[in-house]
Amino acid sequence: MNTNAGGKSGLGGIPLRVEMSNAVASAADQDRSLRAALAELPAVMASAPHRLMFFAGASAVIVSMLWWACFLGANWAGHAFPTAPVPAGWAHAVFTQYGMLPAFIFGFLLTVFPRWMGQPALQPRHYVPVFAGVFGGYLLAHIGLLDLRPLLLAGIALMLGGWIMALIALGGVLARNGAKDRHALSCFVALLLGACGLAAFGAFALGAPWQLAYFSIRIGTFALLVPIYFTVCHRMIPFFSSNVAGAGYRVFRPSWSLPLMWALLLVHLVLDLRHQQDWLWLADLPLAVFFLVHWLGWQPWKCMRPGLLAVLYIGSAWLWIAFALYAAQSLLAFFDFGFLFLRAPAHALTVGFFGSMLVAMVTRVTHGHSGRPLQMGAIPWLTFCLLQLVVLARLYAEISSNAPLWLVIAAFGWIIAFLPWVLRSLWIYMTPRLDGKPG
Numbered sequence: 325m326n327t328n329a330g331g332k333s334g335l336g337g338i339p340l341r342v343e344m345s346n347a348v349a350s351a352a353d354q355d356r357s358l359r360a361a362l363a364e365l366p367a368v369m370a371s372a373p374h375r376l377m378f379f380a381g382a383s384a385v386i387v388s389m390l391w392w393a394c395f396l397g398a399n400w401a402g403h404a405f406p407t408a409p410v411p412a413g414w415a416h417a418v419f420t421q422y423g424m425l426p427a428f429i430f431g432f433l434l435t436v437f438p439r440w441m442g443q444p445a446l447q448p449r450h451y452v453p454v455f456a457g458v459f460g461g462y463l464l465a466h467i468g469l470l471d472l473r474p475l476l477l478a479g480i481a482l483m484l485g486g487w488i489m490a491l492i493a494l495g496g497v498l499a500r501n502g503a504k505d506r507h508a509l510s511c512f513v514a515l516l517l518g519a520c521g522l523a524a525f526g527a528f529a530l531g532a533p534w535q536l537a538y539f540s541i542r543i544g545t546f547a548l549l550v551p552i553y554f555t556v557c558h559r560m561i562p563f564f565s566s567n568v569a570g571a572g573y574r575v576f577r578p579s580w581s582l583p584l585m586w587a588l589l590l591v592h593l594v595l596d597l598r599h600q601q602d603w604l605w606l607a608d609l610p611l612a613v614f615f616l617v618h619w620l621g622w623q624p625w626k627c628m629r630p631g632l633l634a635v636l637y638i639g640s641a642w643l644w645i646a647f648a649l650y651a652a653q654s655l656l657a658f659f660d661f662g663f664l665f666l667r668a669p670a671h672a673l674t675v676g677f678f679g680s681m682l683v684a685m686v687t688r689v690t691h692g693h694s695g696r697p698l699q700m701g702a703i704p705w706l707t708f709c710l711l712q713l714v715v716l717a718r719l720y721a722e723i724s725s726n727a728p729l730w731l732v733i734a735a736f737g738w739i740i741a742f743l744p745w746v747l748r749s750l751w752i753y754m755t756p757r758l759d760g761k762p763g
Contacts, residue, residue: 368756372763373451374693377431378686379753380459382746384424385682386739391466392416393735400728409473410529414537421544422522423462423483425678428686429552430454430490433511435693437494440508440559441501450493457486473529480526487519510555510582518548542596545673546589553681554585554643558618560685561636565627576621584614601663605654612651615644631700632688635708639680642715646673668722675738676715683708683745694752695759703744710741 369375395412398405408415434451438444465479494512503509521543528537562575592607624637649669657663687704691697700708714737721730757763 365754369754370448370452372693373434373446373454374431374689375753376451376455377427377434377458378690379750380455380462381424381427381431381686382749382753384427384459384462385742385746387463387466388416388420388424389735389738389742391469393732393739396728396732396735400732406470408469409471409476410537412469414541415469417541418522418525418537418544419462419465420674421541421549422518422525423458423465425549425682426487426518427458427462428682430458432556432685432689433494433515434490435689437497437508441497441505443497443500446493446497451490454486454490454493457482457484457489459486461486477526477529480522480529484519484522484526487515487522491515491519506579506582507555507559510586511552513586514548514551514555517543521548539597542593545670546593546596549678550589550673551586553678554615555582556685557636557640557681558582561622561640564633564636564688565622568630568633569623569626573623573626576618576623581618585611588614601654602657603654605651605658608647608651608654612644612647615647619644630698631705632684632691632698635680635684635687635700639677639684639708642672642676642680646670646677666722668719671718672715675711675718675734679711679715679738680708683711686749687745690749690752693757693763695757695761696752703748707741707745710737714738714741
């Protein structure tokens with residue numbers, strides 16, 4: 325008989341029991357670690373405004389387009405889909421412009437406003453209510469789009485409440501600075517106009533005339549998103565570029581840029597709201613030149629490395645391309661050739677510029693504020709490149725003989741492009757910084 329068959333002790337059952345005991349202990353340790361991580365999650369998420377608001381925005385990137393893609397797909401396939409209490413196309417425009425993208429905007433501005441103006445960082449009491457209102461209302465409103473009008477109205481009201489809380493927090497920082505920072509002032513004015521636009525859509529959902537919905541959509545594009553995006557580009561792209569390119573880089577940040585941008589955008593808005601699309605070229609042609617001059621002034625040929633800088637230039641090129649399309653379309657209408665490009669200029673702007681710059685800017689901020697290297701990485705590159713194909717698909721839909729199919733392809737293409745980036749981003753926002761620093 326071999327007395328050592330079970331181990332050195334000669335008692336065959338003991339090692340097995342020890343292994344089982346170790347396994348149980350390991351499982352218990354993992355369970356305790358998981359519970360500890362879950363218990364710390366609220367504190368981690370609330371440790372910086374960008375964590376909460378970028379979490380909201382990344383989630384909304386999928387939620388917004390999933391609802392829209394299902395709506396388009398059901399219509400194309402001839403299947404029933406819950407009827408939205410407001411026109412679905414208008415809801416798509418409003419909740420991407422006032423729910424999805426502003427979540428990222430608030431996360432960025434609530435973080436950088438104090439830094440731009442040399443003030444202490446905002447505290448959770450300032451930005452947690454913004455997250456609860458904007459994101460909570462956004463989710464509630466999307467449930468309301470499934471033929472549940474009271475929830476839609478409640479969601480819009482909650483979004484507007486969160487928006488007002490953000491204005492109070494950011495306005496306090498701006499007031500303490502005496503409104504001397506022109507970039508902060510430009511962003512704040514855009515957010516004020518955005519609040520008016522969101523309120524207008526809420527009034528329309530309550531039964532006010534359709535013109536308020538049209539006003540809301542146009543304000544969202546040309547008085548909220550374009551001014552904020554360009555203002556941030558005007559401040560940050562030369563800053564990032566000079567840090568990389570060094571002494572050979574000439575910073576181009578004219579003081580006249582922001583006033584001229586606002587003047588031209590307001591002309592566009594007045595003409596658009598008066599339905600004088602054949603005269604929009606009076607504003608859009610100068611805007612296309614204006615944005616091209618700035619893009620060239622930032623010297624992209626000097627800044628194609630590293631990738632995290634290159635995508636800023638590739639993405640920002642869509643801005644002047646979009647306004648060139650707007651101007652061309654208006655000129656064609658002016659000479660009685662019709663409104664040939666349909667919504668192609670709008671989607672070159674929204675999917676091309678807003679979407680591409682979203683990936684570029686948010687990836688940079690996410691990496692910088694999580695202790696990660698300032699590198700583009702495989703997943704952000706994948707999303708960015710796929711997104712360029714989505715833009716082309718969406719533009720092609722306007723000239724295709726099978727437009728409904730291409731609309732579905734573009735909508736689901738957005739989801740496929742963004743899903744890896746969103747999942748990775750959500751994990752980063754829910755976990756502590758790699759370098760152990762706070763925030």
